Amino acid sequence: xxxxxxxxxxxxxxxxxxxxxxxxxxxxxxxxxxxxxxxxxxxxxxxxxxxxxxxxxxxxxxxxxxxxxxxxxxxxxxxxxxxxxxxxxxxxxxxxxxxxxxxxxxxxxxxxxxxxxxxxxxxxxxxxxxxxxxxxxxxxxxxxxxxxxxxxxxxxxxxxxxxxxxxxxxxxxxxxxxxxxxxxxxxxxxxxxxxxxxxxxxxxxxxxxxxxxxxxxxxxxxxxxxxxxxxxxxxxxxxxxxxxxxxxxxxxxxxx
Amino acid sequence: xxxxxxxxxxxxxxxxxxxxxxxxxxxxxxxxxxxxxxxxxxxxxxxxxxxxxxxxxxxxxxxxxxxxxxxxxxxxxxxxxxxxxxxxxxxxxxxxxxxxxxxxxxxxxxxxxxxxxxxxxxxxxxxxxxxxxxxxxxxxxxxxxxxxxxxxxxxxxxxxxxxxxxxxxxxxxxxxxxxxxxxxxxxxxxxxxxxxxxxxxxxxxxxxxxxxxxxxxxxxxxxxxxxxxxxxxxxxxxxxxxxxxxxxxxxxxxxxxxxxxxxxxxxxxxx
Numbered sequence: 001x002x003x004x005x006x007x008x009x010x011x012x013x014x015x016x017x018x019x020x021x022x023x024x025x026x027x028x029x030x031x032x033x034x035x036x037x038x039x040x041x042x043x044x045x046x047x048x049x050x051x052x053x054x055x056x057x058x059x060x061x062x063x064x065x066x067x068x069x070x071x072x073x074x075x076x077x078x079x080x081x082x083x084x085x086x087x088x089x090x091x092x093x094x095x096x097x098x099x100x101x102x103x104x105x106x107x108x109x110x111x112x113x114x115x116x117x118x119x120x121x122x123x124x125x126x127x128x129x130x131x132x133x134x135x136x137x138x139x140x141x142x143x144x145x146x147x148x149x150x151x152x153x154x155x156x157x158x159x160x161x162x163x164x165x166x167x168x169x170x171x172x173x174x175x176x177x178x179x180x181x182x183x184x185x186x187x188x189x190x191x192x193x194x195x196x197x198x199x200x201x202x203x204x205x206x207x208x209x210x211x212x213x214x215x216x217x218x219x220x221x222x223x224x225x226x227x228x229x230x231x232x233x234x235x236x237x238x239x240x241x242x243x244x245x246x247x248x249x250x251x252x253x254x255x256x
Numbered sequence: 257x258x259x260x261x262x263x264x265x266x267x268x269x270x271x272x273x274x275x276x277x278x279x280x281x282x283x284x285x286x287x288x289x290x291x292x293x294x295x296x297x298x299x300x301x302x303x304x305x306x307x308x309x310x311x312x313x314x315x316x317x318x319x320x321x322x323x324x325x326x327x328x329x330x331x332x333x334x335x336x337x338x339x340x341x342x343x344x345x346x347x348x349x350x351x352x353x354x355x356x357x358x359x360x361x362x363x364x365x366x367x368x369x370x371x372x373x374x375x376x377x378x379x380x381x382x383x384x385x386x387x388x389x390x391x392x393x394x395x396x397x398x399x400x401x402x403x404x405x406x407x408x409x410x411x412x413x414x415x416x417x418x419x420x421x422x423x424x425x426x427x428x429x430x431x432x433x434x435x436x437x438x439x440x441x442x443x444x445x446x447x448x449x450x451x452x453x454x455x456x457x458x459x460x461x462x463x464x465x466x467x468x469x470x471x472x473x474x475x476x477x478x479x480x481x482x483x484x485x486x487x488x489x490x491x492x493x494x495x496x497x498x499x500x501x502x503x504x505x506x507x508x509x510x511x512x513x514x515x516x517x518x519x520x521x522x523x524x525x526x527x
Contacts, residue, residue: 124351131311131345132365132413133337139368 019215025137026145026211033142040139044147048109048210049154055108056101060159063100064166067091071167072175081175085182086189088167093190093198097160099246102205105152106238110213113144114234117217118227126218141218145210152206153199160198197253204249205242212238264289264421264453265310270319272302272309279305281477283319287421292447292454294468296461298499301474303457304348304425310455311343311423312336323421341369344414345423350406352398352413358385359394362413369417384412388442404435408442415446421453422446428460436460440467461500465489473499 034041071084117140120126126136164186171177213234220230265287272280279302287293295303308314310321312328321328323339331339352361362381366372372380385391388408398406407427414422424443428436444467447454458464464471465485473481473488473496481488481496489500514520 128351133340
């Protein structure tokens with residue numbers, strides 16, 4: 001029992017350490033890859049970002065709609081239904097935008113990245129690059145990592161914007177909240193630091209989700225089963241890491 | 257032992273283990289310049305592992321591997337990558353980059369390592385594709401190619417940088433007789449026409465006999481026999497005869513280690 005705990009703890013510490021070294025390796029190559037392989041980075045922003053737009057926008061619209069319904073239903077008990085815009089704005093910009101986008105990003109782009117890199121490893125494509133004296137980290141991994149880190153905040157912005165539209169459609173169009181009150185209260189109460197918090201979170205979550213995806217793919221056991229497991233782990237670990245770091249960032253911003 | 261001038265790759269007293277399993281023990285091999293050298297052996301003897309050791313994708317536990325007299329264990333990453341540009345490697349499944357078409361796959365090393373103009377790259381790539389008979393497939397994606405075609409494209413890619421050493425990992429596996437004949441012919445042609453040295457890992461005795469100048473038979477982590485295909489065919493060793501003539505049982509047992517058959521059927525082995 002104690003031994004099992006020790007083994008688990010040691011595995012966790014060594015994996016976390018290896019992942020940190022891997023992250024530093026990625027960051028070390030990032031400036032050079034960004035400027036010298038810009039076309040690859042653009043391609044990956046398209047893969048991770050543009051191809052995730054539909055799922056992000058549909059989800060954002062309905063999450064915003066739900067916020068409109070719940071906000072109206074709860075706020076009208078205090079005769080404060082005009083504040084539904086503020087309620088939706090805060091929820092989307094500071095929390096739901098970055099968090100749900102990160103979870104959806106892990107499910108769509110993260111799994112795609114992990115399985116793509118894992119399959120490249122399983123089919124010897126990474127070894128072939130090594131043999132052609134091309135570092136697979138700079139050619140394959142870093143562009144995907146940067147692409148994910150750039151795409152995440154953009155997607156979170158789109159999610160929040162479409163979410164606000166969803167809240168407007170439900171709150172203003174459907175439930176007849178005053179349109180001026182809806183937007184003006186939001187403008188008056190939402191501050192720049194709230195938006196900065198949301199952007200900061202989405203950037204951190206982008207780092208986490210992209211790192212987990214490329215780490216799992218690059219270290220996948222090169223078999224069909226190994227790649228499948230790596231893909232599943234990408235979603236699970238990203239979700240947990242995002243939620244834990246969300247709590248910590250929120251606490252840090254409240255304190256600050 | 258061949259002199260350094262004759263040898264392009266020298267492997268001396270090589271030891272390598274994977275976990276508790278020792279794959280090579282005191283392995284000694286010399287790859288001669290300008291020849292096609294075959295490395296043969298039963299499945300699981302570590303033939304592909306040997307190729308990965310030669311190219312330092314793996315690091316040996318002991319012993320030295322020298323390429324043109326240089327101990328590859330002493331190289332840093334930049335020097336290793338410089339050395340690898342002298343190698344061309346054909347992987348068992350081709351290992352073509354699946355997001356690039358045939359033309360771009362062959363052009364890949366040129367785009368990465370040279371500053372040639374687009375026009376010149378096009379000429380070089382088309383020349384190499386023409387040499388393997390696939391100039392017409394330049395716009396196809398790897399998923400549209402048959403196994404034999406994929407391997408020929410990989411061969412074009414392996415030789416696009418005009419390497420000194422071409423390494424083939426099981427080039428004949430899973431090919432129909434026509435594709436196999438094409439690959440056998442290409443291996444020999446490339447070697448002789450370009451004046452390179454070739455290392456070929458395979459267990460297809462028949463094909464190896466027609467294409468190789470010298471063969472090494474590896475068993476139990478050591479060189480069990482070496483020589484020209486004729487010499488190996490005439491060898492008196494039981495192991496060599498079993499391998500060269502494809503006999504099901506012999507020194508390499510047909511049955512994997514198992515408890516007594518009758519006792520196991522009667523369930524006594526679990527008592």
